[in-house]
Amino acid sequence: xxxxxxxxxxxxxxxxxxxxxxxxxxxxxxxxxxxxxxxxxxxxxxxxxxxxxxxxxxxxxxxxxxxxxxxxxxxxxxxxxxxxxxxxxxxxxxxxxxxxxxxxxxxxxxxxxxxxxxxxxxxxxxxxxxxxxxxxxxxxxxxxxxxxxxxxxxxxxxxxxxx
Numbered sequence: 001x002x003x004x005x006x007x008x009x010x011x012x013x014x015x016x017x018x019x020x021x022x023x024x025x026x027x028x029x030x031x032x033x034x035x036x037x038x039x040x041x042x043x044x045x046x047x048x049x050x051x052x053x054x055x056x057x058x059x060x061x062x063x064x065x066x067x068x069x070x071x072x073x074x075x076x077x078x079x080x081x082x083x084x085x086x087x088x089x090x091x092x093x094x095x096x097x098x099x100x101x102x103x104x105x106x107x108x109x110x111x112x113x114x115x116x117x118x119x120x121x122x123x124x125x126x127x128x129x130x131x132x133x134x135x136x137x138x139x140x141x142x143x144x145x146x147x148x149x150x151x152x153x154x155x156x157x158x159x160x161x162x163x
Contacts, residue, residue: 023076026119033072036124038066040111049103053096075127090135091142101132 022028041061044050058064067084074082090096108128112121139144 010163021076021078022072022123023078023120026123027117028076028123029113030069030073030077032116033069033076033116036112037068037072037114040108041065041113043069043107043111044104047103047107050100050107053093053100057093072124075131085133086131087142091139095141096139098136099138105129105132 014146041054041064044054045061066083070081070087071084073079105128108126112128114126115121116124139148141148
């Protein structure tokens with residue numbers, strides 16, 4: 001393929017992915033993402049449990065909110081705009097556990113129900129629940145609270161070597 005053809009092919013593939021993105025079917029837009037993210041983090045910043053954790057780590061809220069909008073755009077609209085690595089940032093948080101994630105999800109759910117049409121709220125909530133589980137698991141592994149997850153073939157190879 002020529003360079004121009006490759007660029008056109010990639011652009012067409014990206015456009016197809018965006019059309020097939022889960023958020024498109026339920027009415028998620030960039031504006032809705034911005035409303036959800038900004039309303040949610042406004043509540044988080046004022047929350048007595050979560051606010052101090054975020055305020056201790058975030059120095060530039062405008063930049064952070066822009067990254068979070070990129071993240072949710074990538075998650076719901078498959079735009080690919082988010083280029084960060086959430087796991088290492090969260091793994092470094094000391095003293096953050098299940099109760100914090102449960103409260104974070106409680107605020108996220110309430111915000112989504114209030115700011116989004118029901119189908120979009122359901123998608124935002126489902127994705128947030130999945131992300132929270134993943135982050136909690138990764139944090140537990142990083143802290144040595146759980147062993148690293150291994151694939152079945154890798155675990156079988158370990159057993160075979162130990163025989």
